[in-house]
Amino acid sequence: MPPDSHALDVDSAWPPGTVRLEVLTTPDLSRASEAAEVVLQPKPSSDPNDPLNWPTWRKHLNFALVNYYALMVYALIDVATVTWGPMNKDIGFSYAIMNDSYAAGCGSLAIGGLFLVPLSLKYGRRPVYILSTAAQCGLCVWLARMQNVGDLMGGNILTCIVGALAEVLVQMTIADIYFIHHRGVANTIYYWCITFGTTLSPLAGGYIIPSQGWRWVWWWMVILLGAGLVAFVFLYEETMFSRPIEGLALSSQKLDNEQPVDKKDPEMPKADEAEEVEDVQVQPTVAAAPRIDPSIPKKTYWQKLAFWSTSTMSVSQMTRQMYQPLVILVSFPAICFMCFEYGMLTACTTVPVTTLSSVMTLPPYNFNPQQIGLMGIPQFVGTTLGTLASGPLSDSIVLFLAKRRGGVYDPEMRLWLALAFTPFVPAGLFMFGIGLNNGVHWLLPAFGLGVSSFGIVPASSSALTYLTDAYTDIVADAIVGLTFVRNVISTIFVFIQTPWANATGLTWFYVAFGLINFVILMGNAVFIWFGKRFRVGYADRYRSYSEQRIKEM
Template identity: 65%
Template sequence: MPLSQSSLDPEWPPGTVRIEDLSQTGDTAEVILQPNPTRDPNDPLNWPLWRKNLNFGLVCYYVVMVLALIDVATVTWGPVNLELGFSYAILNDSYAAGCGALCVGGLFLVPFALKYGRRPIYIFSTAIQCGISIWSAKMQNFADLMLVNILSCIVGALAEVLVQMTVADVYYVHQRGLTNTIYFWFMTVGTTLAPLAGGFITQSQGWRWVWWWMAILFGVGLGAFIFLYEETMFDASRIEGVPVPERNDPKPTPIKEDIEPSALEKSMSTQEAHSYQAVEIDYSIPVKSYRKKLALWANSPVPFSEVAKHCYQPFLILFSFPGVFFMALVYGLMTACTTVPVTTLSSVMTLPPYNFGASQIGLMGLPPFIGTTLGALICGPLSDSIALFLAKRNGGIFEPEMRLWLALAFTPLIPAGLFMFGIGLNNGSHWLLPAFGLGVCSVGVVPASSAALTYLTDSYTEIIADSIVGVTFIRNLISTIFVFALQPWCNRVGLTWFYVTFGLIVTVALSGNLLFIYYGKMFRARLAGAYNHYSQKQLGSRPA
C-alpha cells in the first residue's frame, strides 16, 4: 500500500528495501522477496518460474517483431528508391516521422492497458501490426510510406511501455536486472538481425517479401498470445474480493541511542526474524481455470475518466522527479547510439568507396548484435549479483543507485565506438573499422540502458507505467531530433565531427550516473511525498 505522508522516512524512501535477511548468516542468508507477494496463488509474483518466463518469452518475441518492423525498412531503401522513386531524404524523413510517432503512442494506448489489462493490448497491437505489414507489402505511394511508418510506430511504442509493466508485475527486485538485460538484448535482435535477414530477402525475393514475412511472423505471434499469454495485471489490495490485511513495514523500527550495543543487536535480530517471514500461499483460494486465465480482458472498476488522466500524468512525473528525467535522457541517448548509425549506414555505405548492396548493409547489423550479446552475457548476471553484494555490505539494504556502478564502468566504450565508426566512414577506411566501432559501442550501451530501465522499475515501481511513458517520449524525441538533424549536421561539419560531438554529448550525460550514485537517495527522499501522491492514483499497484 502507498505510504502515508506521516510515515515517510528519509532513510527509507521509495525504492530502498531490505532484500537480505541478516538474521541468518553465511550461505543460509535468504533474499527477501520485494515486492511482497500476497497469499493468492493467482498473484503473478507467486507463479512458478516457468510460467513467468513463458509470459516474458512471449513479450520478448513481441519486442523483436515490433523493433524489426520499425528498423527492417532501412535495407529496402535502395530498391524502393528505384521502384517507387522515393529519394533518400524522403525515406530518412519517413523513418524520423516514425520515431516521432513512438513519442506519443504510449500516451494514447497505456491507459487502455491500465483499465483492461496487458493481455488485450498485446493481442490487439499484434493484430494491428500484422495488418500494417500487409499494407507495407502493398505500398505504392508517398502516403502509404508515411502512414505505415507513423501507425506502426504509434502501436510499436507499447513494446517499451508494456514490457516494463510486465516486468514489474511478475518479477522481484533481485531479478529485474537480468530480466531487463534480456529485454534489451531482444530489442537489439530486432534492430540488428532483422535488417540482416531483410537484406537477403530483398536480394532473393524482392523488397515486398520483407513485409510479407513480417506479416507471417506477426500472425504466429498473434496465435501464441491468444492461447498462451496470461494476464499479469493484479490488484494486490484484494484477494477474491476480500481486502488484504496490512503487511509488515519493511523498515526496521527506530532504536533509541542509549540502548546497549548487545541489546541493539538483539533487538534488530528479533525484529528481522518476525518481520521477514516468507508469505505462505493460501491454497484454499481457487486457482483460475485455463479459460479464466485467458479471458480477453480484465476490467478495472476504476472509471475510464480516471484512467484517461494517464495521458498527461507521465509529463507531470517526468518533470517532477530528477531520476525519471535523467534516466529518460540516458535511455534516449543510448537509443540514438543505435538508430543514428543505422541511418548513416543506409545513406553512406551504399555510395563509393563501399558501394554496399542490401545484403551487405544488413550484414553490418552483425557487429552491434555481437556487441550487445557480449554486453548482455557480461552485464546480465553481474547487474543483480553486484546489487546483492552491495546490499549485503549495506546491512542487507538495497538502494536502486547500486545498479548504476556497472553502467559507469562501461561508459568509455560508447564514445570510443562512436569515434571509430564516424571517423572510419568519413575517411573511407576499410569496413572493418566502422564495424568494430559499432560492436564496441554496443557493448557499452547494454549496461547503461539496462541500468536506466531497472533503476526506474526499482525506484518508482508504483508509478512505473506513467514513468516509462514519459521516458519513451523523451527517448524517441531524442532519436527523432538526431535522425532529422543527421544529414544537415553532417553536411555542415562532416561525419567525423558529428560523431565526435555526439560521443562527447553521450559521455557528459552518462557521467551524471555518478551524481545519482551519491545523491539519488536524497532526491528520492525529498520527493517521497510527491511519489506517494502519484502512487495513490495508480490502479492495483503495489510497493516494491
C-alpha cells in the same frame, strides 16, 4: 528465523525504492561464514493467482512472449532501411523522403504510449498485446502493397504508434511477475531482444530482397507477427494484479542518507557494524514465498485466457493517464534524467543505422542490401557480449552491495555497472564516424559499432531497472515518459544528422555525438551519490501518485 522477521522489510522512514533485500539468518557477526536470505521484494500476496506466486516456467513463458513481441516491433521499424535502395529504383522514393519516414516513425513511437497505456491499466495487458500485434499484421500488409509516399508515411507512422507499447508494457510485465533481485537480468535480456530485432532484421531483409523482392520483407513480417498473435491468444496470461502498495506506508520523516538500516530491528546490524558485515562470507538463499490461501480458487485455463480484465478506473482517470506521464516526467529529477539518458543511448543505435543506409551505399563502399544488413552483426555481437558481461553482474552486484549495507538495497546500486561501461560508448562512436568519414576499410566502422553496443547494454538496462525499482508503483507512467523522451531524441537526431554531417563532416558529427553521450552517462555518478536524497525529498509526491494509482485500480 522467526515468522515475523520480515516485518520491517520496508521501514516507514525509508524513501521509496529502499528495501531490505537480504538478511543474515544468524546474527553472530563474529563468525567467519554466515547464511543469508534474499527477501522477496515486492512482497507477494497469499493469492495463488498473484503473478509473483506463479511457478518459474509460467513467468518465463510470459516473459518470452513479450520479448518476442518487442523483438518484432523493433524488427519492423529497422528492417525498412535495407529496402531503401530497391524502393528508390522501383518506386522512385528519394533517400531524404525515406529518412523522413523513419524519423516520422520515431516520432510516432513517442506518442503511441500516451494513448494506449491507459487501456492496459483499465483492461489489462493481454488485450493490448493482442490488438497491437493484430494491428501490426494488417499494417504490414499495407506496407507490402505500398505504391506512393502516403503509403510509406502512413504505414510507418501507424505501425510505430501501435508498437510504442514495446517498451512500456514489457516493463510493466517485468514489474508484475519478477522480484527486484531478478529484474536486472530480465531487463538485460529484454534489451538484448530489442537489439536483436534492430540489428539482425536488416541482415535477414538483405537476403530476402535479391531472392524474393523487397515487398517480401513485409510479407515475412506478416507471417512472423501472425505467429506471435497466435501464441499470445493461446499462451499469454494476464499479469495485471492489484496488491497493497508498500510505498503508502511512507512516513514524512526524512532518513539521513548514511543511515539506511532500521536501528530498532534487532536482526539487522547497526550502522557501526557495517564494516564487520563486509568481511562475512555470506551464502544467499531465497526466502520462502508466503503461504498460499487454499480458500482462493485458482483460475482455470480458459479463465486465465479471458480477453480482458477490468479495473475501476473511470473514463476521466483514463484521460488523465494520457498526460500524467509527462507531468511525472518533469516532477522527479531521477525519472527525467534516466529518460533522457535512455533516449540518448537509443539514438546511439538508431542514428548509425540510418547513416549506414545513406553513406555506405555510396562510393567508396558501394554496399548492396546484403552488405548493409551484414553491418548489423557487429552491433548484435557487441550487444550479446554486453549482455553476457552485465546480465549476471547486475543482480549479483546489488546483492553484494546490499550485504555491505547490512542487507538494505538502494536502487542507486544499479548505476555502478552503467558507470563502469561508460567509456565504450563514445569510443565506439568515434571509430564509426571517423572511419566512415575517411573511407577506411569497413572493419573499423564495424568494430566501432560493436564497441559502442557493448557499452550501451549495461547503461540502458541499468536505467530501466533503476526506474522500475525506485518508482515501482508508478512505473507505467515513468516508462511512458521514457518512451516519449527517447523517441523525441531519436527523431531529432535522425532529422538533424544529415545537415549537421553535411556542414561539419561525419567525423565532427560523431565526435560531438560521442562527447554528448559521455557527459550524460557520467551523470550516473551524480545519482549514485545524491539519488537517495532526491528520493527522500520527493517521497511525499511519490506517495501522492501511488495513492492515486491504488484508488484507480
